[in-house]
Amino acid sequence: MRGQEAREQAGRKALMATLAHAEADEIARLWNEAGLPSEAELLRGPETGLVTVRGRIGGGGAPFNVGEATVTRATVRLPSGQVGHSYALGRDKGKARLAAIADALWQDPAHRETVETKLAAPLRAALNAARETRRVETAATKVDFFTMVRGED
Amino acid sequence: MNIATQSIDGGFADPVFNAQAVFRAVMDAMARPGTVQDLPQLAHPPAPLSATAGAVALSLCDNDTPVWLDPPLQAETPVKAWLGFHTGAPLANTPADAHFALIANPKEMAALDGFAQGTQEYPDRSTTLIFLVDDLASGPSLLLEGPGIEKTSMIAPPGMPRHFVEQWKQNNQRFPRGVDIILAAPGSLACLPRTTRIKTMEA
Amino acid sequence: MYVAVKGGEAAIANAHRLLADRRRGDRSVPALRLNQIVEQLALGVDRVMSEGSLYDRELAALAVVQARGDMIEAIFLVRAYRTTLPRFGYTNPVDTGAMQVERRISATYKDLPGGQVLGPTFDYTHRLLDPELAAGAEVEAPAQRPVEAEAMPRVSAILAHEGLIEADGEMPLDHVPGDITREPLQFPMARDIRLQALSRGDEGFLLALGYSTQRGYARNHPFVGEVRIGEVELELDVPELPFPVPLGSIRVTECQMVNQFKGSAKAPPQFTRGYGLVFGQSERKAMAMALCDRALRAGELGEDVVAAAQDEEFVISHSDNVQATGFVEHLKLPHYVDFQAELGLVRRMRAEYEARQNEDKAAEEKREAAE
Numbered sequence: 001m002r003g004q005e006a007r008e009q010a011g012r013k014a015l016m017a018t019l020a021h022a023e024a025d026e027i028a029r030l031w032n033e034a035g036l037p038s039e040a041e042l043l044r045g046p047e048t049g050l051v052t053v054r055g056r057i058g059g060g061g062a063p064f065n066v067g068e069a070t071v072t073r074a075t076v077r078l079p080s081g082q083v084g085h086s087y088a089l090g091r092d093k094g095k096a097r098l099a100a101i102a103d104a105l106w107q108d109p110a111h112r113e114t115v116e117t118k119l120a121a122p123l124r125a126a127l128n129a130a131r132e133t134r135r136v137e138t139a140a141t142k143v144d145f146f147t148m149v150r151g152e153d
Numbered sequence: 154m155n156i157a158t159q160s161i162d163g164g165f166a167d168p169v170f171n172a173q174a175v176f177r178a179v180m181d182a183m184a185r186p187g188t189v190q191d192l193p194q195l196a197h198p199p200a201p202l203s204a205t206a207g208a209v210a211l212s213l214c215d216n217d218t219p220v221w222l223d224p225p226l227q228a229e230t231p232v233k234a235w236l237g238f239h240t241g242a243p244l245a246n247t248p249a250d251a252h253f254a255l256i257a258n259p260k261e262m263a264a265l266d267g268f269a270q271g272t273q274e275y276p277d278r279s280t281t282l283i284f285l286v287d288d289l290a291s292g293p294s295l296l297l298e299g300p301g302i303e304k305t306s307m308i309a310p311p312g313m314p315r316h317f318v319e320q321w322k323q324n325n326q327r328f329p330r331g332v333d334i335i336l337a338a339p340g341s342l343a344c345l346p347r348t349t350r351i352k353t354m355e356a
Numbered sequence: 357m358y359v360a361v362k363g364g365e366a367a368i369a370n371a372h373r374l375l376a377d378r379r380r381g382d383r384s385v386p387a388l389r390l391n392q393i394v395e396q397l398a399l400g401v402d403r404v405m406s407e408g409s410l411y412d413r414e415l416a417a418l419a420v421v422q423a424r425g426d427m428i429e430a431i432f433l434v435r436a437y438r439t440t441l442p443r444f445g446y447t448n449p450v451d452t453g454a455m456q457v458e459r460r461i462s463a464t465y466k467d468l469p470g471g472q473v474l475g476p477t478f479d480y481t482h483r484l485l486d487p488e489l490a491a492g493a494e495v496e497a498p499a500q501r502p503v504e505a506e507a508m509p510r511v512s513a514i515l516a517h518e519g520l521i522e523a524d525g526e527m528p529l530d531h532v533p534g535d536i537t538r539e540p541l542q543f544p545m546a547r548d549i550r551l552q553a554l555s556r557g558d559e560g561f562l563l564a565l566g567y568s569t570q571r572g573y574a575r576n577h578p579f580v581g582e583v584r585i586g587e588v589e590l591e592l593d594v595p596e597l598p599f600p601v602p603l604g605s606i607r608v609t610e611c612q613m614v615n616q617f618k619g620s621a622k623a624p625p626q627f628t629r630g631y632g633l634v635f636g637q638s639e640r641k642a643m644a645m646a647l648c649d650r651a652l653r654a655g656e657l658g659e660d661v662v663a664a665a666q667d668e669e670f671v672i673s674h675s676d677n678v679q680a681t682g683f684v685e686h687l688k689l690p691h692y693v694d695f696q697a698e699l700g701l702v703r704r705m706r707a708e709y710e711a712r713q714n715e716d717k718a719a720e721e722k723r724e725a726a727e
Contacts, residue, residue: 071592140501
């Protein structure tokens with residue numbers, strides 16, 4: 001039970017992370033393709049506010065406040081009763097609403113599979129591809145030091 | 154799931170306008186101590202938090218205002234979850250850390266001077282106490298005078314703290330430091346700011 | 357002293373209308389779109405985010421265009437905007453060790469795990485203006501090099517093992533990070549609060565102070581242990597969820613400055629550290645911040661406070677360019693009554709001065725006449 005609950009939470013968090021990184025247009029496009037329902041009662045928001053970003057002194061020491069970032073969040077309830085939340089950087093209220101509905105649908109056994117395969121999987125693939133491109137472009141600027149060896153071996 | 158649902162339902166239906174209406178009521182009540190300001194039921198918090206006190210909390214509390222709950226409220230997980238979800242306010246560890254305090258049972262509450270009193274430089278850093286009261290007319294009468302009251306004004310909330318008149322006198326003496334009180338009754342509220350003096354108390 | 361003066365409404369309205377016109381400029385030139393600024397003036401946008409203390413690219417871009425490219429005005433606009441938003445909370449501290457690195461260099465270790473990665477840097481360019489860029493030439497796609505993922509631990513973790521370098525800055529466990537957006541500045545202040553002020557501080561001011569430490573005003577022998585730029589993930593604890601909610605990622609620049617330290621009554625000889633962390637890509641700012649952070653630790657490390665960069669009250673009180681511009685620019689406001697009072701005073705002093713001069717002159721003439 002413990003392990004299952006932890007896996008459940010990890011899966012939900014992974015979906016939220018994917019949605020937070022995704023572009024609103026892309027979420028909407030995949031949503032329509034998958035034919036996911038978008039009917040939901042708004043319980044809070046969508047509303048834009050700030051979070052204060054924290055760092056650590058020296059990278060790993062005591063926390064300190066760096067500055068703020070805009071965040072938009074929403075909470076919805078589906079006609080079937082599930083409550084979903086979303087939080088993401090930026091000010092896109094449409095995205096916040098859809099992401100909260102996605103979180104709620106994911107909790108409904110009837111929709112989880114569709115949310116995972118038709119929405120989360122393609123978003124995740126695109127995100128990973130973009131990250132990989134950045135990684136290999138960055139890697140091309142890695143310095144290969146070589147030492148001039150003098151004398152005989 | 155039950156706690157989750159209770160904590161999420163019952164917020165303002167129209168956050169901007171509802172909060173403005175409550176703010177206006179609190180402001181008028183603070184400006185004219187002893188006057189009773191009507192307030193429709195705008196929030197539906199879990200018991201024992203009342204609709205009026207809940208609406209005041211939704212309007213005034215946020216992530217920057219630690220809130221202290223008295224033991225009857227502290228004991229109710231749904232109340233803490235509801236306040237957490239709708240206001241984002243952290244719970245204060247002690248009364249002295251609180252920007253706001255919600256008191257369901259003023260009769261049994263700790264002394265007023267245990268709450269944050271502010272400093273001489275920043276008297277605004279004191280606790281605003283929100284008392285849940287049954288009404289504003291059935292208790293012992295409090296005759297009020299001070300800024301915002303032309304001559305005198307009267308209010309009679311039941312179930313006030315022990316030795317309240319004496320405690321309030323001490324609160325007056327700490328001026329500019331001291332706490333302010335919002336009396337949250339069903340459908341209405343009134344205020345006792347720190348500048349208001351209680352003249353006499355009928356037996 | 358200010359005195360309410362009426363009038364000028366029409367002039368102000370027309371001035372703002374004129375401003376809007378001049379901002380738009382020649383209508384035959386296409387108007388800038390925000391995504392052009394976000395994409396092509398990215399480091400200017402980063403500066404506005406860093407000193408405006410608000411991470412939001414589109415808002416920063418809007419501020420840049422609204423301010424006609426005046427960076428401090430843009431920063432002012434962003435600061436004003438952020439006061440209108442409620443705060444949802446404080447994120448968990450970012451883990452720069454887990455950064456998706458876009459640049460990472462060290463001047464102290466050649467072969468550090470993860471290697472030295474130059475990224476999109478101006479370093480090694482010849483600083484020659486490029487006419488091809490002006491002509492809108494096509495730009496080739498970046499080179500790519502497949503790599504196996506390799507961890508890039510922070511250089512401080514690598515240096516720590518010999519015990520010759522101080523640990524990351526610790527605070528007592530019950531220390532709640534201070535917040536200058538909520539509490540007024542009070543001196544002396546803890547290092548966490550200084551770092552918050554420095555992170556939003558004016559780049560030029562911090563750069564000049566950092567430079568002054570190198571030129572001998574509070575010399576502290578700095579080395580760049582590491583500069584890294586890249587994206588870090590943000591997470592926020594919220595009451596309604598049993599796990600920290602992911603918010604997405606932001607780009608930051610981190611600088612670990614390593615400073616030789618010969619020891620004092622308070623600390624043994626070792627390497628001490630200064631730390632810089634800023635929004636966006638700005639290694640100049642992060643480095644200047646780290647130099648200032650180290651200089652401001654003089655008291656803590658038992659060094660004599662002899663230079664401006666070590667003077668906490670001087671540095672932190674003057675590092676905020678919105679405050680600075682407000683106080684300097686307020687001199688434009690009507691000071692008519694002040695000035696009238698001063699005028700009266702100067703007239704009187706001048707009259708007294710001239711009277712004294714005349715007396716002296718008369719006395720001298722008298723003396724000369726007597727001789």
